[in-house]
Amino acid sequence: MTDDTNASPFIAGVRIPDSKLAREITGFIRDTESDLLFKHSVRVYLWGALAGSRNGLTFDPELFYAAAMFHDIGLTERYEHSHLRFEVDGANAARDFLRQRGIADSDLETVWNAIALHTTPGIPEFMRPEIALVQVGAGMDVAGRGFGSFTAEQRNAVTAAFPREADFKHGIIDAFYDGMKHRPNSTFGTFNDDILAFKDPGFQRINICSAILASDWPG
Secondary structure (H helix, E strand, C coil): CCCHHHCCCCECCECCCCCHHHHHHHHHHHHHCCHHHHHHHHHHHHHHHHHHHHCCCCCCHHHHHHHHHHCCHHHCHHHCCCCCCHHHHHHHHHHHHHHCCCCCHHHHHHHHHHHHCCCCCCCHHHCCHHHHHHHHHHHHHHHCCCHHHCCHHHHHHHHHHCCCCCCHHHHHHHHHHHHHCCCHHHHCCCCHHHHHHHHCCCCCCCCHHHHHHCCCCCC
């Protein structure tokens, strides 16, 4: 595919990081993920950066870029035998990649949390901007959360640079399902079990009330 990241220095007023580390991240994710997931991940960075700027948040673009680009790598075939949450696989992959390049432990923790928590509602928005903005960007790109807070010009600029596939909605659902169908119990506690229930009529959700009542505790 073409090198989209070098198509323009700014997209909707946002500059994609172009440091040596950022270029290594881009190359690694492009080689590892499908075209759908790669473009989705870049858009997550762009939506998040736009939202961060609009809300006056100060964030490290390089750390946020790392988190945005790695956030869905756990859905890829290299984790087809993992039984961890796909978010944890992605967080671990990003941490290992960055650690090998000498990134400080405190920054590793920020990136790890940003990826691990991006499907967990109600928590990331109270954490560091790099963590909060991964969820903001992913929510916008996947479910249109906050759609109206982005101008038509911003939406058009982002999707012109990194287009959404004609059937992206079903494509991303399929990508989620393919990355989680072999580890159904890992979806408990997030919206991920909705994906399995939608794609697999035989999927049985974990019911916390049933688990409580069936526990070994008396009474």
